[in-house]
Amino acid sequence: MKVAVVGGGISGLAAAFFLTQTKEHQVTLYEKDNRLGGKIRASEVGGILIEEGPDAFVTRSPEIFEIIEALGVEDQLIHPLANRALIYRKKALHHLPTGLTLGFPTANKHILANKILTPTERIVTFAKWRSAQARNQRARGDDLGNILEHYIGRSYTNNVLDPLIGGINAASIHGASAQITAPQVLDLLQGLQSVSQKEQPGKLLPPFASFTLGLDFLIKSLSQYLKSTGTIVLTDTPVSGLRTTDHGVEVVSRESHDSFDKVILATPSYFTSTLLQSIAPEPAALLRSIRRASVTMTTVLASGDLSHIDPQVSGVLVPRTQPYFTTAITIGPNKWPTWRSEEGVVLRISSGRLEERAHLGLDPETLLRLLMGEVQEILGTHMKVIDHRVTSWEESFVRFSPYHRQMVSKVRNKLAQESDSKIELAGSYLLGSGIPTCVKTAKLAAAKISNQIT
């Protein structure tokens, strides 16, 4: 069977990988840029190769390990040296207690000794938490903010959980789908085994991983592997249209119209929507309604003394309640052994959340100056920038609104009907934006193409 994959980010590459596992398919992958990897991208700052987007993936999903094992690159895996976070609130840095489940308390001390909250907030939060346990009444709906407030109250939700869970998603947890954004917390609240325990891939690994040569190594290894299987990988080849025919699907790119039996679309939701507009108008409209946040990632090599920061701390989170452009700071040398320099400290500074777009209007030098002012205040030290890079990621973070999963089921079912199951979807807007979840959607799409799943 001839199958096209559109999009050469991790979702498209993983889809091509899973298709090649059955040996029945001749796969062609189309990528619009001159490189593969999409949001997985690295470049040098101060002579060190540093990711511009994602720098780690969670190790709890088995599908990505199928790829890692097939590529024979397990021995290249590395894990963050530090995994503790600080929260900056009321002009001070506070440790997150250890033993939380995605920020949610599992013991009294997580509230009573939690210095992120004021003494009064701790008492109010504790009372709320105990009364929610005594009432044993489940929160309804799929709005994560509402659910968490129901169990733990507003102060803890806004000052601890929102920077942590919302920070990962570049948006508030209020108005976020609980099923997609924090399934571990839902499991915990329902007294179930946590997802991270259920999905462990055989051996127990630290929760996050990357590779000695960074995440780009996975992309390079995967594209080499695909070429060795006979997959045709076309870079610099944007797809501009799709047409279903009696026999399959026609893919339009530049001047050429190529016919395939089936297609996997692994492009961002807004472009997938454009491609589907004439084939499946209802799914296209639903995909178009998905909102996205734009973020900026500013990476600096800077001189300065951070010896007052515990080496176990990999970063600082800044709650939405604080008036800063900075949303998070990764302390490079504490996190990755490869992000170390004799000359200074590597910091990655994130800015921007859903509907917070002021950072996008600033030129890179102004943004850098502004962020460095904030960073020095937050970290409590003077710093001088030696080298820097500002990466703008427009419309890059998917907003998973309540009942997103149900909307995606509708999209998939309708698309299967309207395309006669000739088109499948993979990508970060379906089940969650983490790299392993993208890989999971790719495996599912490949299995459907191969009729292994109906």
Ligand SMILES: Cc1cc2nc3c(=O)[nH]c(=O)nc-3n(C[C@H](O)[C@H](O)[C@H](O)COP(=O)(O)OP(=O)(O)OC[C@H]3O[C@@H](n4cnc5c(N)ncnc54)[C@H](O)[C@@H]3O)c2cc1C
């Ligand atoms: C700043 C940032 C930090 C992140 N941090 C993490 C993290 O630490 N851990 C984690 O797990 N996830 C993280 N993520 C999320 C993760 O990076 C993404 O969800 C994931 O990489 C998306 O992969 P994808 O293949 O679905 O999409 P993309 O990477 O967007 O790939 C889509 C591809 O489709 C191509 N394309 C688009 N239009 C066309 C066309 N017309 N024809 C052909 N090709 C086309 C694009 O060029 C692109 O290569 C982060 C994201 C960002 C932006």
